[in-house]
Amino acid sequence: MELQKIGQVSKDYGISARMLRYYEQVGLIESLRKDDYAYRVYDESAVIRLRQIIILRKLRVPVKQIISILNNSDAVQIVEIFRQNINQLDNEIIALSTVKSILTRFAEEINEKADVNLKLLGDEVLFSVINSLSFSDNQIKETKEDLSMKELNKASENLNKLEDKDVRIVYLPPMTIAAAYASGEGCEGKALDMISRFTNESGLLKIKPDARSFGFDCSGGATGIGENSQVYEVWVSVPDDMEIPSPLVKRDFSGGLYAAHVLRAWDFSDWRWLKEWVNASDKYDNDWGSPRWVSPETVAGQGFEETLNFYNLVQKGSNMEDLQLDLLFPIKEKG
Structure with missing residues (x-):
């Protein structure tokens, strides 16, 4: 594989040049400099490493954890990091499932009684259930056993969209x-x-x-x-x-x-x-x-x-x- 310029790698993988330099600064990838050549270039090993980083980021793994995963030869520690993320996702799935059930209950009751006063919102038991729910910043919209990169990109788009509370x-x-x-x-x-x-x-x-x-x-x-x-x-x-x-x-x-x-x-x-x-x-x-x-x-x-x-x-x-x-x-x- 020929050495690739930073601009070409950026376009091929949808990663800004600034992001590539950041990955270098935190020690995730390395670039090369050719004699009398002003720009960074990347060899095959750097491009492979970049693909690994992209996949992990699409899976909502934080950069600090990616550093630990890719620079760690201890399989036990790597598995533990993945399990922590899995447990976090499990909690979010349970919470989202609960939210879906409650919203369905709201919709059914309003449909049956034509009552838009939402008396359910004053229910003490319901309040304790909702108040106990916990979401991280990495909320997910859907889960599948095998997500394609296209589906991961779509999920990432939905997750990254800013709401009023984010601005x-x-x-x-x-x-x-x-x-x-x-x-x-x-x-x-x-x-x-x-x-x-x-x-x-x-x-x-x-x-x-x-x-x-x-x-x-x-x-x-x-x-x-x-x-x-x-x-x-x-x-x-x-x-x-x-x-x-x-x-x-x-x-x-x-x-x-x-x-x-x-x-x-x-x-x-x-x-x-x-x-x-x-x-x-x-x-x-x-x-x-x-x-x-x-x-x-x-x-x-x-x-x-x-x-x-x-x-x-x-x-x-x-x-x-x-x-x-x-x-x-x-x-x-x-x-």
């Missing part, structure tokens, strides 16, 4: 920003390194411990699966009168309303789900592309990825798998 509406206030932007492969890491170095050298967190940091692709539109960011910008909020050293630049962010959702998986597909939620909303309009700052150097007016634990990331260091990001999609109220 927060937040207002970002106006703020002064120190911005670092970089281009080419690894531009995200380069820009983040510049901001981290500036934050440490300036003692920013002693002056402004509530500093917030945002990052976003500003290549001229959001990148698609298999496409690398060409230009990436990282921000940190600073006091209005703070001097910003070159090559960083100062920006004035005017603030605005955003739909917020915590990133669940590092393939960043949650951006698509968040966009779909915004477009389907009866309260808010999509405001992507409306400039909320002036940027002669890069594109302005897009969504952000906010580092939620920025203070710890800079002050204490942080493992990639512990990093939390909030996706922030620009919106405006209808009317």
